[in-house]
Amino acid sequence: MSDPTTVPTSSHRSRKALAVVALLIAGGAFGFLALGDIGENLVYYYSPSELMEKREQAQGASVRLGGLVATSSVEQQNSAATDGQASQGDQLFLRFAVTDGTTTVPVEARAVPPAMFREGIGVVVEGELRADGVFETSRLMVKHDNEYRAPDEGEEKSMQRLLETMQFNTSDT
Amino acid sequence: MRPTGVIVGGWEYIIAAYIITSVVLIGYATSLILRWRSSRGNPPR
Amino acid sequence: MNNSISGPSKFTHGLGVLGLLLLLTGSVMGLTWAPPEQHMGEVSRIVFVHVPSAWNCLLIFTFACGFAVWSLWSGSRKADSYMVASIEVGIVLNGLLLVTGMLFARPTWGIWWDWDVRMTTSLISLIFFGGVLAMRALIDDPKQRATWSAVAAVIGYVDVPLIYFCVRWWRSLHQVQSTPDTMSPGIVLPMRINAFAILFLAIWFLSMRASIERNRLAAQDVDQPDRLLEGGTL
Numbered sequence: 213m214s215d216p217t218t219v220p221t222s223s224h225r226s227r228k229a230l231a232v233v234a235l236l237i238a239g240g241a242f243g244f245l246a247l248g249d250i251g252e253n254l255v256y257y258y259s260p261s262e263l264m265e266k267r268e269q270a271q272g273a274s275v276r277l278g279g280l281v282a283t284s285s286v287e288q289q290n291s292a293a294t295d296g297q298a299s300q301g302d303q304l305f306l307r308f309a310v311t312d313g314t315t316t317v318p319v320e321a322r323a324v325p326p327a328m329f330r331e332g333i334g335v336v337v338e339g340e341l342r343a344d345g346v347f348e349t350s351r352l353m354v355k356h357d358n359e360y361r362a363p364d365e366g367e368e369k370s371m372q373r374l375l376e377t378m379q380f381n382t383s384d385t
Numbered sequence: 386m387r388p389t390g391v392i393v394g395g396w397e398y399i400i401a402a403y404i405i406t407s408v409v410l411i412g413y414a415t416s417l418i419l420r421w422r423s424s425r426g427n428p429p430r
Numbered sequence: 431m432n433n434s435i436s437g438p439s440k441f442t443h444g445l446g447v448l449g450l451l452l453l454l455t456g457s458v459m460g461l462t463w464a465p466p467e468q469h470m471g472e473v474s475r476i477v478f479v480h481v482p483s484a485w486n487c488l489l490i491f492t493f494a495c496g497f498a499v500w501s502l503w504s505g506s507r508k509a510d511s512y513m514v515a516s517i518e519v520g521i522v523l524n525g526l527l528l529v530t531g532m533l534f535a536r537p538t539w540g541i542w543w544d545w546d547v548r549m550t551t552s553l554i555s556l557i558f559f560g561g562v563l564a565m566r567a568l569i570d571d572p573k574q575r576a577t578w579s580a581v582a583a584v585i586g587y588v589d590v591p592l593i594y595f596c597v598r599w600w601r602s603l604h605q606v607q608s609t610p611d612t613m614s615p616g617i618v619l620p621m622r623i624n625a626f627a628i629l630f631l632a633i634w635f636l637s638m639r640a641s642i643e644r645n646r647l648a649a650q651d652v653d654q655p656d657r658l659l660e661g662g663t664l
Contacts, residue, residue, distance in 0.1 A: 224505060227502050227503075230502055230577065231580075234580075234581045234584035238495075254547070256601040256603070278601065327389075328470065329390060330389065330390025333390060353541050353544060355539070356605055357605055359608070359612045362468065378601075379600075391468070392469070392470050392472070392473050394472065395473040398533045402476045402530045403457060409522060410522075410526075413522050417635060417642070424642045
């Protein structure tokens with residue numbers, strides 16, 4: 213049985229102090245996350261340029277690569293399925309290239325691409341960079357932009373607008 | 386064959402999302418009504 | 431003591447009913463009248479339940495933080511009751527946003543789940559506030575319970591603005607916030623209707639849950655009148 217009268221925290225003054233302390237901790241943590249450089253250690257995916265810079269370290273490790281599906285780079289190897297289970301064994305489904313506008317990395321995917329997969333859309337692929345410079349993945353994810361348009365409102369997006377989707381500048385410091 | 390990039394169908398996902406949303410909201414409302422009744426009831430012993 | 435039974439006002443009950451009607455309207459519009467998105471097709475209709483749940487979840491966790499500060503500042507029983515209520519309602523919406531989000535992610539992104547910042551921070555909030563409720567269940571003394579759960583709620587609230595800002599600050603699989611400029615008007619309208627619908631419903635939920643908490647505490651006062659003598663009846 214706890215006796216509230218003997219516990220100092222039940223007094224008005226220390227409760228108010230606790231409010232201040234809790235707010236300071238919360239504010240401090242938020243400020244640290246907002247202004248600190250933790251973004252550098254929190255890279256969800258590398259851009260093709262970054263992956264090529266870190267080529268030596270990246271080889272053999274499981275990493276994520278993000279970028280736009282390069283124009284005219286899609287070669288479907290197996291058109292049997294368009295949207296089944298991701299990562300289906302060892303079967304090679306498609307080859308394409310991922311680009312950030314400056315660097316382009318060829319990708320071999322052993323996964324059925326999501327239905328939205330197309331040229332110019334953002335993708336995040338998880339896998340390894342092989343010694344021959346080809347990125348091999350069995351987990352292919354589509355990263356779409358924040359536009360929700362009715363079918364008749366489609367308009368061509370500039371390369372720059374498409375690249376904004378990939379947030380490459382967020383971790384540049 | 387080039388992928389079209391458009392999702393066709395997928396109603397099973399939509400239906401699941403709407404059913405789950407309504408079941409959760411109705412379920413929570415019911416639990417609140419029941420709990421409120423019993424919180425009020427508690428007759429003095 | 432039993433003549434002071436708490437319950438939502440007539441206005442709040444009315445708001446709840448209005449919320450329900452709006453939710454029906456917005457959802458029917460979303461499922462039929464709204465256009466399918468040009469690439470996502472019909473699946474885009476999940477946005478009308480996903481986004482309103484998410485907005486209101488963040489809003490109500492923000493209420494929880496405000497009530498927690500008020501509770502610590504004043505020791506008011508009302509503040510504590512609204513804090514638990516906000517945490518519980520926030521958790522319900524947090525669960526909904528995660529489940530509808532996964533159902534949205536599978537057909538569009540190709541996966542049910544991935545540990546990007548948006549998904550991770552949204553799961554952390556569910557686990558954290560779930561933990562605060564669990565902690566409350568373990569503390570018998572109402573004052574101690576109010577104090578420590580309020581401290582935890584304020585500190586854990588840090589995660590909530592992170593859920594909002596993480597997609598702008600760091601790379602993620604989830605896209606950044608849409609705005610009315612990036613959406614067709616036919617998609618914006620049902621989403622707004624459902625956002626207000628869930629807000630009104632949530633206000634009724636909050637009022638009900640807070641009343642339950644105060645009624646239970648009042649019943650405890652009757653069982654253990656000595657508690658009242660030890661300090662305030664708020």
